[in-house]
Amino acid sequence: MVAFRSLWLLLPRPIRQLPADLAAVVVLVVATNIAAVVPGIRDTPLRIPFGLAFVLFVPGYAFIAALFPEAGGSPPSADGEDSVLEGENENSDSDSWSPSIMSRSGIDGIERVALSFGLSIAIVPLLGLVLNFTPWGIRLVPILITVSGFTLIATAVAVERRRALPVEDRFQVPYQEWYAAGRTELLEPDTRADAALNVLLAISVVLAVGSVGYAVMVPPDGEQFSAIYYLTENDDGELVADDYPTEFVQGESQELIVGVDNHEHETTEYTVVVLEQDVETITNETAANNGAGNTTVNETVVQEQRELDRFSTTIAHNESWHYEYDLEPTMIGENQRIVWLLFPGGDVPAEPSMADTEYSAHLWVNVTEP
Numbered sequence: 623m624v625a626f627r628s629l630w631l632l633l634p635r636p637i638r639q640l641p642a643d644l645a646a647v648v649v650l651v652v653a654t655n656i657a658a659v660v661p662g663i664r665d666t667p668l669r670i671p672f673g674l675a676f677v678l679f680v681p682g683y684a685f686i687a688a689l690f691p692e693a694g695g696s697p698p699s700a701d702g703e704d705s706v707l708e709g710e711n712e713n714s715d716s717d718s719w720s721p722s723i724m725s726r727s728g729i730d731g732i733e734r735v736a737l738s739f740g741l742s743i744a745i746v747p748l749l750g751l752v753l754n755f756t757p758w759g760i761r762l763v764p765i766l767i768t769v770s771g772f773t774l775i776a777t778a779v780a781v782e783r784r785r786a787l788p789v790e791d792r793f794q795v796p797y798q799e800w801y802a803a804g805r806t807e808l809l810e811p812d813t814r815a816d817a818a819l820n821v822l823l824a825i826s827v828v829l830a831v832g833s834v835g836y837a838v839m840v841p842p843d844g845e846q847f848s849a850i851y852y853l854t855e856n857d858d859g860e861l862v863a864d865d866y867p868t869e870f871v872q873g874e875s876q877e878l879i880v881g882v883d884n885h886e887h888e889t890t891e892y893t894v895v896v897l898e899q900d901v902e903t904i905t906n907e908t909a910a911n912n913g914a915g916n917t918t919v920n921e922t923v924v925q926e927q928r929e930l931d932r933f934s935t936t937i938a939h940n941e942s943w944h945y946e947y948d949l950e951p952t953m954i955g956e957n958q959r960i961v962w963l964l965f966p967g968g969d970v971p972a973e974p975s976m977a978d979t980e981y982s983a984h985l986w987v988n989v990t991e992p
Contacts, residue, residue, distance in 0.1 A: 686741060688777075693794065861881075871991075872954055880944070890967065891936045904923055
């Protein structure tokens with residue numbers, strides 16, 4: 623206990639004097655950022671509860687705290703001071719009234735909670751809309767920075783506005799009153815029936831929390847898959863699935879963006895192998911099974927294959943990775959096929975082909991002599 627108090631006293635005075643609810647907001651913002659980006663932690667289910675609170679409640683609560691630093695309801699007053707004596711002050715000027723008999727302009731706890739959810743649902747999409755028009759776009763890190771910055775700025779404003787008020791007028795979360803009331807209700811029931819109801823209530827709460835916690839910590843796996851694709855960058859700097867380079871001169875390169883998506887429900891190491899293939903399409907006619915005639919079948923045969931490149935990366939679950947790749951074909955001819963093969967887990971055969979993996983993308987190009 624003494625060691626904890628010594629560590630507490632080492633903190634700067636402004637931090638030690640933070641209101642408990644606003645200090646909890648700062649701690650939750652820091653914990654959410656750690657759970658979302660720190661390797662080894664970001665893959666755990668901890669990011670789910672932290673993320674939900676971070677998006678659905680915390681920004682709105684900080685904003686409400688900045689708007690309404692006052693406590694809600696009427697302030698307590700001494701006996702006889704909050705009433706006007708009959709006949710004595712009936713003709714007195716309204717300016718002579720004591721501030722203690724005036725209602726505060728704040729809001730109570732229930733209103734704060736309700737408005738916090740509502741405002742968070744409104745604020746976060748607006749921040750996302752602003753991010754959509756920036757070069758960073760709507761991605762994990764920009765969203766974390768933007769929502770965290772907004773929340774911390776609103777928290778700082780809330781702290782300063784509360785400190786400007788008299789102590790008795792500041793909003794405070796009544797933790798001690800809640801604890802005393804809960805202790806009295808649970809440990810000192812009036813009747814045996816109340817005691818039994820308290821036990822049932824405690825068991826119900828434990829079961830509910832346990833069920834929700836299990837559902838969050840052990841989510842269903844769902845479908846597991848990966849994906850590989852290629853994109854190009856337009857004049858506005860946006861990545862689009864269009865306007866691919868198809869005409870090449872041997873010895874010259876053109877840039878593509880190779881993308882990989884991880885939906886394997888775990889952090890996965892990937893290896894991408896780039897192949898260049900000279901292919902020929904052979905048309906075969908086979909007899910139909912029902913005797914109605916012949917069926918034409920087009921078969922693609924690889925005449926020659928070269929490995930152009932390979933590269934590896936590690937991607938967290940539900941994350942994407944984009945790689946700027948300079949494509950430089952070496953075979954001359956029309957309808958040369960460039961193939962990107964994706965191997966989850968990093969195990970690549972000695973001579974990889976499209977038959978060795980279910981994840982691939984290909985591009986047809988024409989290559990001419992310089």
